[in-house]
Amino acid sequence: MARVAKNPGSVAVRDRLLEAADRLFYAEGTRAVGIDRVLAEAEAAKASLYSHFGCKDDLVAAYTERRIAEARWRIEAFVAPIPPQERATRIFDWIVAWAESPEFMGCPLQRMVGEITDAGHPARILAAGQREWMLARFVEWVEAAGAVNVQQVATALLVLFDGAAIASLQDGPRRARDARWAAEELLKAAAPGGRGGRRPKTRKQGR
Amino acid sequence: MARVAKNPGSVAVRDRLLEAADRLFYAEGTRAVGIDRVLAEAEAAKASLYSHFGCKDDLVAAYTERRIAEARWRIEAFVAPIPPQERATRIFDWIVAWAESPEFMGCPLQRMVGEITDAGHPARILAAGQREWMLARFVEWVEAAGAVNVQQVATALLVLFDGAAIASLQDGPRRARDARWAAEELLKAAAPGGRGGRRPKTRKQGR
DNA sequence: ACGGAGATAGACAGATCTGTCTGTCAATCC
DNA sequence: GGATTGACAGACAGATCTGTCTATCTCCGT
Numbered sequence: 161m162a163r164v165a166k167n168p169g170s171v172a173v174r175d176r177l178l179e180a181a182d183r184l185f186y187a188e189g190t191r192a193v194g195i196d197r198v199l200a201e202a203e204a205a206k207a208s209l210y211s212h213f214g215c216k217d218d219l220v221a222a223y224t225e226r227r228i229a230e231a232r233w234r235i236e237a238f239v240a241p242i243p244p245q246e247r248a249t250r251i252f253d254w255i256v257a258w259a260e261s262p263e264f265m266g267c268p269l270q271r272m273v274g275e276i277t278d279a280g281h282p283a284r285i286l287a288a289g290q291r292e293w294m295l296a297r298f299v300e301w302v303e304a305a306g307a308v309n310v311q312q313v314a315t316a317l318l319v320l321f322d323g324a325a326i327a328s329l330q331d332g333p334r335r336a337r338d339a340r341w342a343a344e345e346l347l348k349a350a351a352p353g354g355r356g357g358r359r360p361k362t363r364k365q366g367r
Numbered sequence: 368m369a370r371v372a373k374n375p376g377s378v379a380v381r382d383r384l385l386e387a388a389d390r391l392f393y394a395e396g397t398r399a400v401g402i403d404r405v406l407a408e409a410e411a412a413k414a415s416l417y418s419h420f421g422c423k424d425d426l427v428a429a430y431t432e433r434r435i436a437e438a439r440w441r442i443e444a445f446v447a448p449i450p451p452q453e454r455a456t457r458i459f460d461w462i463v464a465w466a467e468s469p470e471f472m473g474c475p476l477q478r479m480v481g482e483i484t485d486a487g488h489p490a491r492i493l494a495a496g497q498r499e500w501m502l503a504r505f506v507e508w509v510e511a512a513g514a515v516n517v518q519q520v521a522t523a524l525l526v527l528f529d530g531a532a533i534a535s536l537q538d539g540p541r542r543a544r545d546a547r548w549a550a551e552e553l554l555k556a557a558a559p560g561g562r563g564g565r566r567p568k569t570r571k572q573g574r
Numbered sequence: 575a576c577g578g579a580g581a582t583a584g585a586c587a588g589a590t591c592t593g594t595c596t597g598t599c600a601a602t603c604c
Numbered sequence: 605g606g607a608t609t610g611a612c613a614g615a616c617a618g619a620t621c622t623g624t625c626t627a628t629c630t631c632c633g634t
Contacts, residue, residue: 173581188484191398194621205582210623266481270533274478277395291537316549319542323530326477330498335526342523346549349556380611401591412612413593423592575634582629590621596614603608 174212176202181223186268190220191275220272221282227268228290235297244304248317249347251301252340255321259328259336266329270322294318307350317343381419383409388430393475397427398482427479428489434475435497442504451511455524456554458508459547462528466535466543473536477529501525514557524550 171179180202184193195216199206213219238254239247258264265271269287276284298314298321307313324339378386387409391400402423406413420426445461446454465471472478476494483491505521505528514520531546 189398189482191396191482192484195623196621203582206584206623207625208581211580216622265484270477270537271481273537274473274481274533275396275398277399277472287537312545312548315542315545316552319530319534319546319549320526321530322534322537322542323526323528323546326481326533327526327529330477330480330494330529335522335529338519338522339526339530341519342526342549342553345523345556346552349552402593403591410612413614414595415611417593418610577634578632580629580631583627584625585627586625587623588621589623591619593617593619595616597612599610599612601609601611604606 173202173204173208177204177209177212177219178222178226180204181219182226185220185223186227186265187263189275190223190272217281217283220276221286224269224272224283224286228286231290232293239301244301245306248298248301248305248307248313249340249344251297252321252324252336252343255324255328256333256336256340259324259333264328264333267322267325270326294321302347302350305347306352307347308352309350313346313350316346320346380409380411380415384411384416384419384426385429385433387411388426389433392427392430393434393472394470396482397430397479424488424490427483428493431476431479431490431493435493438497439500446508451508452513455505455508455512455514456547456551458504459527459531459543459550462531462535463540463543463547466531466540471535471540474529474532477533501528509554509557512554513559514554515559516557520553520557523553527553 177198181193181198184197184201195206195209198219199209202209209219213222235251235254239251242250269290272283273287278284295314295318298317299310302310302314302317320339320343324336327335327339384405388400388405391404391408402413402416405426406416409416416426420429442458442461446458449457476497479490480494485491502521502525505524506517509521509524510517527546527550531543534542534546
């Protein structure tokens with residue numbers, strides 16, 4: 161069981177399938193791409209796909225999971241060398257670079273949620289988890305930035321983050337830069353002693 | 368040619384088709400809904416659909432056009448009684464109300480753009496026009512608000528607007544309220560004499 | 575050397591989807 | 605009142621999509 165690649169240099173079929181699905185689903189959407197396209201791109205057999213992933217929906221879920229994992233380590237890797245108090249703003253540099261990359265096609269999770277209406281779909285469940293993770297990061301970064309009104313600023317940055325992705329898909333990467341500018345303004349306004357809101361360090365006010 | 372409804376009380380078949388398409392496409396996505404579903408919902412014949420709209424893509428374009436027209440008059444109607452200098456912030460009240468409505472399924476244009484990859488698709492062309500219209504409104508409102516750095520603030524609000532829609536689809540209407548808070552902060556910061564940016568009334572710095 | 579696990583290739587069933595076409599009916603126009 | 609027009613109903617073709625299944629091949633461990 162779980163044999164390795166049979167010939168050196170080739171990748172295990174499950175990975176090939178997932179990589180092919182990743183490329184195609186992200187570029188064209190999960191609904192627009194059929195199983196056969198994935199098989200051709202992966203140079204794999206249909207039986208392999210259905211033995212590794214039970215059905216297409218589960219392949220979509222696996223694709224979503226992969227995108228989430230990738231996003232997390234990319235973000236963590238980007239943020240790691242940055243002083244904690246600067247992370248809340250600098251993360252928007254990352255978004256700008258992402259939006260400027262030639263293969264950028266928006267946020268895969270946003271597009272998946274737009275396509276898959278059923279909130280109970282396994283991929284939707286995964287995406288909901290990523291929302292919480294992302295918000296938790298913003299709370300962390302905003303807190304480290306020493307801002308007042310942490311929760312409110314963090315959710316505002318989350319919304320800006322989302323807006324940067326979808327607006328860049330429509331108008332190009334300039335929107336990501338616009339989001340960055342807005343994020344900087346918000347954090348300046350939320351600097352302690354600034355024109356910002358209330359002081360309490362932590363305040364339960366919903367997520 | 369262009370006959371009226373044959374029996375009183377019934378609507379012309381083209382309108383019925385468009386209304387049915389609108390409901391179904393918005394609720395489930397243009398790709399998930401087949402022609403037959405639209406026909407059943409509209410209680411119309413297939414030949415009627417293909418004679419009024421040439422193909423499904425054109426029906427999708429007509430749906431998009433309808434959504435755009437509706438958005439424009441709704442926004443204009445909402446904004447009309449509001450003093451111009453308050454419109455930039457108060458428009459976010461409109462978004463909050465929208466996101467709170469039970470049938471809210473995100474911004475139809477965002478979801479369409481996420482589904483339809485081909486930027487040359489007629490519906491995509493229409494959507495691009497709506498982007499310009501929306502940005503022009505924000506510029507107008509921000510200018511009326513007397514803010515400095517009009518273009519930059521306007522694009523920031525546009526990104527917040529987009530973020531409010533997609534984030535509310537994922538996390539619920541609280542994100543629209545978060546966007547409203549952020550918009551208020553940005554406008555406060557951009558008040559003349561505030562901590563905001565430069566003064567020039569109009570400044571070409573891209574759209 | 576042999577048996578089994580995993581991979582491939584592809585036929586196949588069944589559903590669904592777009593788009594065409596034929597035939598019928600009712601209302602309207604000249 | 606006869607011709608025209610628009611709508612309806614639905615069969616049909618052709619493509620595509622998901623998912624199953626069979627048959628074959630190739631590694632790998634024993």
